[in-house]
Amino acid sequence: xKIQEIPDSALLYxxxxxxxxxxxxxxxxxGSKRELIKNVLLYQGKSPDVxxxxxIMQGSQGLPKFRYMRLLQFLGISSNQALKYIxxxxxxxxxxxxxxxx
Numbered sequence: 621x622k623i624q625e626i627p628d629s630a631l632l633y634x635x636x637x638x639x640x641x642x643x644x645x646x647x648x649x650x651g652s653k654r655e656l657i658k659n660v661l662l663y664q665g666k667s668p669d670v671x672x673x674x675x676i677m678q679g680s681q682g683l684p685k686f687r688y689m690r691l692l693q694f695l696g697i698s699s700n701q702a703l704k705y706i707x708x709x710x711x712x713x714x715x716x717x718x719x720x721x722x
Contacts, residue, residue, distance in 0.1 A: 621722070623689075623702040631682025631710040638705050640677045646695055660694045661687045682710055 626632075634642065643656075650656035653670045657663045661683075663672065675681035683691075692702055709720040 621703065621720075623685075623699050626685055626709060627711055627713070628685050629712065630685050632685055632688050632706050633679050633682045633708045633710070634676060634705050635707040636677075636679045639679055639707075642691070642695070642697075642705050643673065643677045646691055649695065660690055662690065663687075679707060 634640075646656055646660065647653060650660055653673055657670065657673060661673075672681060676683050688702070688706075689699070692699065703722060706722055708722065711718045711720065
């Protein structure tokens with residue numbers, strides 16, 4: 621499977637260890653959780669929800685594919701390496717939910 625084959629509407633769940641390392645690397649580059657959430661991942665609101673980021677790091681909340689791709693681009697990671705940080709994918713198609721475990 622390639623990242624390009626995954627629907628844009630999919631939610632990607634990160635592996636606990638490598639996903640945490642990925643987010644920590646992005647945090648260091650962005651300077652703060654707030655900057656990462658607002659400017660890289662494009663979550664909006666007056667006060668971005670930083671607990672969401674913790675859940676994404678733990679692998680308990682999915683990250684929409686377009687936000688994941690922005691994160692990789694921000695870190696300079698090629699799409700060829702995109703799947704190594706993902707543990708499972710949630711795809712909703714025609715009202716049905718499908719899980720793909722990698």
